[in-house]
Amino acid sequence: MYKIMLALHLVFAIFAIGPLIHATTTAARGLRTADAGAIVASSKSTRIYSYASFLAVIFGFGLMSSPAPWGSGDEKVASFSEPWLWISLILWFVAILLALMVIVPTLDDAAENVKAGTSVSALTGKVAAAGGVIALLFLAVVFLMVYTPGS
Numbered sequence: 416m417y418k419i420m421l422a423l424h425l426v427f428a429i430f431a432i433g434p435l436i437h438a439t440t441t442a443a444r445g446l447r448t449a450d451a452g453a454i455v456a457s458s459k460s461t462r463i464y465s466y467a468s469f470l471a472v473i474f475g476f477g478l479m480s481s482p483a484p485w486g487s488g489d490e491k492v493a494s495f496s497e498p499w500l501w502i503s504l505i506l507w508f509v510a511i512l513l514a515l516m517v518i519v520p521t522l523d524d525a526a527e528n529v530k531a532g533t534s535v536s537a538l539t540g541k542v543a544a545a546g547g548v549i550a551l552l553f554l555a556v557v558f559l560m561v562y563t564p565g566s
Contacts, residue, residue, distance in 0.1 A: 417492065420478035427471035435464035436553055439518055439546035446522075446539040451529040458522035465514045472507060493563070503559045510552040517545045 438460040445453030479493040479500070493500055521542055525535040 417478070417481040417484050420474055420481050424471060424474040424478045427467065427474055431464050431467035431471055432553060435461065435468055435514065436550050438464060439514055439549045440543075442518060442522060442546055443539050443543040446525055446535050446542060449529050449535060451526050454522050454526040454529060454535075458519050458526065461514050461522070462519050465511050465519075468507070468511060472504070497563070499559045499563050503556045506552045506556050506559075510549045510556075513545050513549050513552075518542055518549075521545075 438457055442454075442457035442461065445451075445457050479491065479495075481492050483490045483492050495501075521538050525538050525542075528535050528538075
């Protein structure tokens with residue numbers, strides 16, 4: 416069960432969170448070029464991959480509660496009492512909130528503004544900054560998942 420959960424956790428981490436980071440860090444391009452189609456596509460991609468990232472978390476919980484392939488067999492891979500796990504979850508949650516509560520609504524507003532012929536240059540910095548913060552948050556999550564301090 417451990418290997419199945421590990422594979423599923425990694426697959427969703429790579430194929431959901433990776434594209435989410437890409438979508439959020441490149442979303443400002445559509446704003447710079449005032450391309451409504453690109454802005455809508457970035458918003459949709461960010462929304463879809465944000466929700467898909469929940470599967471990485473779900474399979475992470477499955478992995479965590481699997482019997483460890485090392486030791487006596489009674490030991491679990493990780494425990495809810497480990498701080499690195501909670502910190503990772505909080506960082507993931509903040510990243511998803513930024514994506515869904517800052518980037519997506521800003522991109523949706525920007526797409527409407529572009530269609531109406533209004534400038535969206537003032538929104539570019541907000542989207543770029545939020546995308547950069549999301550990338551840094553997920554970088555910290557990867558570090559915590561690999562290093563697992565305190566365990």
